[in-house]
Amino acid sequence: MSxxxxxxxxxxxxxxxxxxxxxLRDRVAHAYLLEGxxxxxxxxxxxxxxxxxxxxxxxxxFMPCGACINCRRIEHGNHPDLHAxxxxxxxxxxxxxxxxxxxFIKTAVESVWKVYIVNQADKMTASAANxxxxxxxxxxxxxxxxxxxxxxxxxxxTILSRCQQLTFKPIDSDRLKQRLVExxxxxxxxxxxxxxxxxxxxxxxxxxxxxxALARSIVLKLYEGLKGGGLSAIVPLSEDFYSHFKEKxxxxxxxxxxxLIHRDLLSIMxxxxxxxxxxxxxASFQQDAxxxxxxxxxxxxxxxxxxxxxxxxxxxxxxxxxxxLLKLQGGHAFx
Amino acid sequence: xxxxxQKDRLAAGIQDVLKAVSSRTTIPILTGIKxxxxxxxxxxxGSDSDISIESFIPSExxxxxxxxxxxxxxxxxxxxxxxxxxxxxxASTIEFETSSSFQTIIRSxxxxxxxxxxxxxxxxxxxxxxxxxxxxxxxxxxxxLIRQTVFAVSTSETRPILTGVNWKIENGTLICTATDSHxxxxxKTAAAGLPEGEYNVVIxxxxxxxxxxxxxxxxxxxxxxxxxxxxxxxxxxxxxFSRLLDxxxxxTSRLIPDEHKTKIDLNTKEYLQAVDRASLLAREGRNxxxxxxxxxxxxxxxxxNSPEIGKVTEQVNSLAAExxxxxxxxxxxxxxxxLKAIEGTEIEIQFTGAMRPFVIxxxxxxxxxxxxxxxxxx
Numbered sequence: 001m002s003x004x005x006x007x008x009x010x011x012x013x014x015x016x017x018x019x020x021x022x023x024l025r026d027r028v029a030h031a032y033l034l035e036g037x038x039x040x041x042x043x044x045x046x047x048x049x050x051x052x053x054x055x056x057x058x059x060x061x062f063m064p065c066g067a068c069i070n071c072r073r074i075e076h077g078n079h080p081d082l083h084a085x086x087x088x089x090x091x092x093x094x095x096x097x098x099x100x101x102x103x104f105i106k107t108a109v110e111s112v113w114k115v116y117i118v119n120q121a122d123k124m125t126a127s128a129a130n131x132x133x134x135x136x137x138x139x140x141x142x143x144x145x146x147x148x149x150x151x152x153x154x155x156x157x158t159i160l161s162r163c164q165q166l167t168f169k170p171i172d173s174d175r176l177k178q179r180l181v182e183x184x185x186x187x188x189x190x191x192x193x194x195x196x197x198x199x200x201x202x203x204x205x206x207x208x209x210x211x212x213a214l215a216r217s218i219v220l221k222l223y224e225g226l227k228g229g230g231l232s233a234i235v236p237l238s239e240d241f242y243s244h245f246k247e248k249x250x251x252x253x254x255x256x257x258x259x260l261i262h263r264d265l266l267s268i269m270x271x272x273x274x275x276x277x278x279x280x281x282x283a284s285f286q287q288d289a290x291x292x293x294x295x296x297x298x299x300x301x302x303x304x305x306x307x308x309x310x311x312x313x314x315x316x317x318x319x320x321x322x323x324x325l326l327k328l329q330g331g332h333a334f335x
Numbered sequence: 336x337x338x339x340x341q342k343d344r345l346a347a348g349i350q351d352v353l354k355a356v357s358s359r360t361t362i363p364i365l366t367g368i369k370x371x372x373x374x375x376x377x378x379x380x381g382s383d384s385d386i387s388i389e390s391f392i393p394s395e396x397x398x399x400x401x402x403x404x405x406x407x408x409x410x411x412x413x414x415x416x417x418x419x420x421x422x423x424x425x426a427s428t429i430e431f432e433t434s435s436s437f438q439t440i441i442r443s444x445x446x447x448x449x450x451x452x453x454x455x456x457x458x459x460x461x462x463x464x465x466x467x468x469x470x471x472x473x474x475x476x477x478x479x480l481i482r483q484t485v486f487a488v489s490t491s492e493t494r495p496i497l498t499g500v501n502w503k504i505e506n507g508t509l510i511c512t513a514t515d516s517h518x519x520x521x522x523k524t525a526a527a528g529l530p531e532g533e534y535n536v537v538i539x540x541x542x543x544x545x546x547x548x549x550x551x552x553x554x555x556x557x558x559x560x561x562x563x564x565x566x567x568x569x570x571x572x573x574x575x576f577s578r579l580l581d582x583x584x585x586x587t588s589r590l591i592p593d594e595h596k597t598k599i600d601l602n603t604k605e606y607l608q609a610v611d612r613a614s615l616l617a618r619e620g621r622n623x624x625x626x627x628x629x630x631x632x633x634x635x636x637x638x639x640n641s642p643e644i645g646k647v648t649e650q651v652n653s654l655a656a657e658x659x660x661x662x663x664x665x666x667x668x669x670x671x672x673x674l675k676a677i678e679g680t681e682i683e684i685q686f687t688g689a690m691r692p693f694v695i696x697x698x699x700x701x702x703x704x705x706x707x708x709x710x711x712x713x
Contacts, residue, residue: 072456073457078362080459098492102492103384104581105496105580106385106578106581107563107564107565107579109384109459110459110564140582
């Protein structure tokens with residue numbers, strides 16, 4: 001079995017170097033903010049770090065062995081001094097942070113370290129973030145926090161300033177695409193999934209997912225329909241859309257696909273035809289690009305991103321999509 | 336692991352440890368009970384990571400054979416199912432057998448259950464007891480210590496350290512202190528068996544409440560071990576572990592006034608009942624506030640006034656009164672809690688002024704002390 005630490009080192013040399021040094025010199029900070037695109041291995045890294053702290057027989061004094069009882073328990077989520085928090089539904093609630101606080105006013109169960117991992121820390125509600133801040137401000141000894149986020153700009157600046165930031169570099173999407181093609185994924189699919197995630201396993205899974213293939217074609221059809229003029233063209237298409245994208249996450253993915261289409265258009269406009277997410281649509285996109293100004297394109301992208309933001313704040317999904325489609329089709333005059 | 340055991344003893348052991356098992360936990364293995372078979376007997380463990388309870392069932396007690404161990408080992412089984420299954424099994428003996436994949440077969444009479452288990456090694460490791468730092472106190476004394484202090488712990492989370500009771504051992508005396516910053520309960524004991532060394536731990540109030548439910552009202556000794564992370568109480572077959580609170584307990588010794596301007600001795604029961612009556616009307620008002628004033632003729636007047644409901648006054652005869660005249664207001668609830676915690680039929684209350692904390696002690700007894708902060712009224 002390959003050493004997971006070495007694997008991580010290959011993917012994120014700088015981050016792993018920082019961690020290695022802080023472990024070796026015994027200068028572990030009390031809070032880390034792990035920031036990076038999906039699939040860059042933030043969670044794996046936080047787990048590896050935690051294992052290093054708890055491991056009974058670390059190799060070279062910092063690499064977790066992965067075999068001792070502590071490493072195994074962390075792997076299975078059974079270590080009593082490691083607490084992982086995931087968003088409960090849409091956000092991380094105050095009660096979850098309260099639970100952490102309860103846990104951390106007490107002494108550790110077994111070892112000296114107490115570790116907590118907050119996944120998707122940007123999803124904390126305002127009151128949760130402020131509660132967390134309270135105990136980032138007064139860290140007790142031997143407590144280590146890992147906050148994981150995809151967008152560090154959505155973390156409270158007061159929290160940000162109390163964490164050591166570890167920025168995960170995005171993996172080169174071209175390389176990922178090549179790996180995918182080697183795994184016998186078709187080029188159009190590989191181009192798209194390599195743009196959506198940085199994680200090989202995830203990309204592979206997505207590429208082989210039938211739902212995703214259908215999602216791709218529905219979004220493309222909808223885009224074509226938008227060009228086609230009248231509202232009547234959109235109505236049947238959007239019905240397909242609603243029946244296919246039901247969950248919030250699915251709608252979010254659809255919006256991502258829309259963004260990628262427009263990104264491709266922008267690339268084509270600037271003469272950069274390499275590395276498109278939809279290379280098979282090059283010819284048709286080239287046509288479209290001729291009809292668009294850069295300004296208009298930027299407006300459209302802004303409205304898609306705005307829609308994505310609103311999606312997270314609990315807006316009715318159908319209304320949201322309708323508003324977006326109208327905006328995309330007719331510009332601001334319509335809405 | 337392979338053994339057979341008497342059903343009623345196992346069921347009783349499960350009832351003990353089940354108190355520590357919480358259904359809502361983020362750590363999956365804590366939903367289970369750990370069963371460990373050694374040559375001496377069976378150990379059951381339940382935990383919610385704050386408190387852990389271990390119950391030991393010896394393989395034989397006196398001449399009676401309770402369990403037969405054929406193969407040692409351990410497994411973790413889901414607490415809810417395990418408990419229900421054991422209670423409803425038909426025969427009076429139960430056989431257990433665990434395969435290498437933690438699948439456990441439970442056989443009794445003609446019934447056979449096969450339950451998926453988890454690795455016992457993954458269960459939280461409880462501190463090993465090292466016999467050097469053990470000291471012993473009678474169970475009923477431990478229960479009294481808890482009862483007389485734990486009610487005063489803070490329930491608010493703003494100062495988490497105050498949600499615990501401070502146990503401090505110095506010069507062979509154990510001092511238990513609890514405060515929520517409006518009142519303070521203190522109990523000292525110099526019982527035989529306390530160690531010479533110094534210990535200072537803060538035990539969560541909730542853990543102590545649980546502990547006093549488990550302990551019997553006998554004077555059997557309880558062995559106590561304080562480690563860095565946990566405190567352990569061991570009675571005959573049950574071990575109770577609790578995590579400690581992290582941080583330094585505030586120095587409370589300076590809060591307790593050492594002089595007084597007014598001293599009143601009262602009969603505990605009469606006074607408690609008078610306060611209770613006065614609180615009937617006070618309850619509707621703010622903070623349960625009642626007034627107390629001392630007269631020259633040695634009586635004490637207790638009154639409460641809620642304009643929208645009515646008012647109450649009552650004279651209580653004091654046993655002795657000395658010092659300045661006094662008018663003071665305080666929370667009836669705090670006073671009743673304090674009076675209930677005090678042992679002794681007579682108490683003395685020492686005041687240093689209407690705005691200063693006052694001290695309640697049993698007459699001629701220094702071991703218990705209750706301190707209450709008065710309420711400012713206009």
